[in-house]
Amino acid sequence: MAKRNTWQRDSVRDALDDSAGFVSAQSLHARLRDDGTGIGLATVYRALADLAATGDADSLQSPEGESLYRACRTPGHHHHLICRSCLLTVEIEADEVEVWAQRTASSHGFTEAAHIVDVFGLCAACTAAGTAERVTP
Amino acid sequence: MAKRNTWQRDSVRDALDDSAGFVSAQSLHARLRDDGTGIGLATVYRALADLAATGDADSLQSPEGESLYRACRTPGHHHHLICRSCLLTVEIEADEVEVWAQRTASSHGFTEAAHIVDVFGLCAACTAAGTAERVTP
DNA sequence: GCAGAGTTGAGAACGATTATCAATACCTAT
């Protein structure tokens, strides 16, 4: 079960690193295909799943139900501020919220608390441009 | 475009009200079918979408990508504390988090901020029962 | 009761994701 290094995996990792915000597996695949590589869709999904599993990438569900991925610069636990128009993403710390979540959970008898905390909005650029639709990077 | 009252819509609303936690459209449909009603799957989806649109129900995406619905007792904006084993749900207030989200968004130039804040854990009962399910880090 | 517009339900269609499986490419031991 030893992992092997393939140009496909590297390509996916590189493409993720080049993205400013979250991207879907589909759009990553499309981009890689456009770059001339003959990479397969299934391979992109597998590579992304691996990256997410090893903690090298974060993933979240878009409001539309798609799985989005991102290579995060900040290691460890953090949250995201995401532009719902261009998907530009800013990593944010939220110690305040960590404490709140933990306190709230235990005050209701819940254990093993985890939380999903993401803020969506329109970034400065999209606000200025009045961009109404979502653009997939 | 006047809305009509049909027993189907009422059934969906009632079934939602009877649920302690979030449920998927599929399982709601299955339950209604088992109750002898010949309700259609598409109708359940439509009714749930309507309820969510009018604010009579809340919805969220399960970590597996399914859409889950719930008839919430608290009107207005609130968040949820959800047992990841039995889906028991507690509605929680989070003024603290509202403020934080708004402040964080605007400090990064983001406008029209909305946020997804949900806490997952194991409820007291499931913790005691040792119900071990998947892990959501 | 009647007409007509909103609703329903069975199944087709759809999009995202996962499974299949023969062909291929990577890695390690020679």
Added chain:
DNA sequence: ATAGGTATTGATAATCGTTCTCAACTCTGC
């Protein structure tokens, strides 16, 4: 460097949740 076992790939089929289609149906107001 080479060979060979095996993880990986990729085209395609399959799966799953959800939405669409459209003829049949049923509320509601008159």
